[in-house]
Amino acid sequence: MPSDGDAATQGLDVYVVGGAVRDALLGLPAGDRDWVVVGATPESMSKRGFIPVGGDFPVFLHPQTKEEYALARTERKSGRGYQGFTFYTGVDVTLEEDLKRRDLTVNAIARAPDGRLIDPLGGQADVKAKVLRHVGDAFVEDPVRLLRLARFAARFHDFSVAPETMELARRLVEDGEVDALVPERVWREVTKGLDAAQPGRMFEVLQKAGALERVMPGLVFNDEIAQQLACGVRCGLSLAGRFALLCRLSTQPEDVGRRVRASSECIDYARLLPQVVAALPAAEVQSADSGAAPAGAAAQLDLIERCDGLRKPDRYMDLLRTAACVGQLDTELWRTRLDAVRSVDAGAIAKAQQGRPEQIKAALKEARLRALSSLA
Numbered sequence: 001m002p003s004d005g006d007a008a009t010q011g012l013d014v015y016v017v018g019g020a021v022r023d024a025l026l027g028l029p030a031g032d033r034d035w036v037v038v039g040a041t042p043e044s045m046s047k048r049g050f051i052p053v054g055g056d057f058p059v060f061l062h063p064q065t066k067e068e069y070a071l072a073r074t075e076r077k078s079g080r081g082y083q084g085f086t087f088y089t090g091v092d093v094t095l096e097e098d099l100k101r102r103d104l105t106v107n108a109i110a111r112a113p114d115g116r117l118i119d120p121l122g123g124q125a126d127v128k129a130k131v132l133r134h135v136g137d138a139f140v141e142d143p144v145r146l147l148r149l150a151r152f153a154a155r156f157h158d159f160s161v162a163p164e165t166m167e168l169a170r171r172l173v174e175d176g177e178v179d180a181l182v183p184e185r186v187w188r189e190v191t192k193g194l195d196a197a198q199p200g201r202m203f204e205v206l207q208k209a210g211a212l213e214r215v216m217p218g219l220v221f222n223d224e225i226a227q228q229l230a231c232g233v234r235c236g237l238s239l240a241g242r243f244a245l246l247c248r249l250s251t252q253p254e255d256v257g258r259r260v261r262a263s264s265e266c267i268d269y270a271r272l273l274p275q276v277v278a279a280l281p282a283a284e285v286q287s288a289d290s291g292a293a294p295a296g297a298a299a300q301l302d303l304i305e306r307c308d309g310l311r312k313p314d315r316y317m318d319l320l321r322t323a324a325c326v327g328q329l330d331t332e333l334w335r336t337r338l339d340a341v342r343s344v345d346a347g348a349i350a351k352a353q354q355g356r357p358e359q360i361k362a363a364l365k366e367a368r369l370r371a372l373s374s375l376a
Contacts, residue, residue: 008062017036041091134162147181203246240265
């Protein structure tokens, strides 16, 4: 909370709102705090040294802490989609009016400097009951709220979604509001959902609302994918690895990524993971005695080269760790195989072949196959 000696906030009517209050009630570690200021003007905030950063409505950074302070506001629907709102931030807007325009009751609790909680919408009861519930019927006016609902379901996986809230989520889809979401905003929420404790729940909620095909066209999602995403969390996979698992059963996984403006790394992983999974059975063929049979060694080398494992060994091993969430896989054995291939001295082979390109290529491949076949 602001200290008594904080000149920037001295005399301001300020409250911590949203996630910081909710997480404190849940006994979770404190994260970033968001503040609401009641009864102030943009001019008075600037005079106190606050730095304006808001676009559509006044938001300021504290001159020392850099925490965000937003003027209390109301909003009114004025157009299609999540950007179709007009905002009012007059000095007469009350804290309760500001809380009523928020998405979920658990996010509509404020804490005063003296520790007192202001909870006009029953958020504390829903935190205790572990329920995600919409604040009001205005939920159907903003499609981002559906994405946030789904993302919070992934983060707070032991919370249920209130049936009436799910009905409003379906209305958002039926009324076409969800079609106004831009890919960049979808991707922003998806990355947060994939980083949550149970990523699969995000896509389950979107699927139940009928929104999944609208916000991520071409994505195939089912219980198998949900279980593999849970494995990705347990194994600490990267965002790219989790996204690849999400898209694994989709016909064109890389296209799913492009449509939501995913990062190039995520798109690459989505493209390569199905290839890795498909190639593994042939690559694991073993001879009757020790070592890999020639066919197995050839499949191993082909997979390493197709995934650019020689130039990007860290990415290659990350892809294999990701594939281990799809089927049983000895990643340490594959690291040994990769190290064996990379240990082959390409320069020495080129020198021995006296610079003849085709012979160099064939000799290098043969040396790498021997290195793989020699592994027990």
